[in-house]
Amino acid sequence: MQLFAAHPHLGMVFARREFVVQDDAPPDLARELLANYSDLHLKFDNVQEVNNGRRLFAQHLQKKLYLSCVAEPPSTLISKEVFHRLGLFNTKMRQACDIEMWLRIMFYYDLGFVDEKLLIFRVHGKSATASNRSNRKAEYDRFWMFEGLLNYRRSSTTALK
Secondary structure: OHHHHHOOOEEEEEEEEEEEEOOOOOHHHHHHHHHHHOOHHHHOOOOOOEEOHHHHHHHHHHOOOOOOOOOOHHHEEEOHHHHHHHOOOOOOOOOOHHHHHHHHHHHHOEEEEEEEEEEEEEEOOOOHHHHHHHHOOOOOHHHHHHHHHHHHHHHOOOOOO
16 A cells, blocks of 8 residues: 555556465466466566556567466555456456456556565465366466457557556
């Protein structure tokens, strides 16, 4: 909240988190999450307390960061104005609706970052991630993501920064 108070133009503030892997976690999922999702902020160049969202968006594209690029929803704080302007999470998506939302926010807003672990993310065998992977329910998320981003651009009457 301190970042929002000091920088009211921010659309979202995110923080680091810690992974805890339970014994029942699928080993391949645990390895992938630990290898690809630890310290997400380090995938970007020089993340600061306040970041230009467009710069992060461009880096996401340039570096082909197809995986999560910011954080899990519980480690984010999003301005209510963002939802009024950009809409809600894409309900067609099973797994990556947060990534699609983060990309929309990055495109239109600056982001704040708290360099402190404020969340514990538990990896276990009954998680939505494990379930979606075994059922292949999130198989089309990337297509829904592109559709959502493209549709928003066409339907938006909001001026870009």
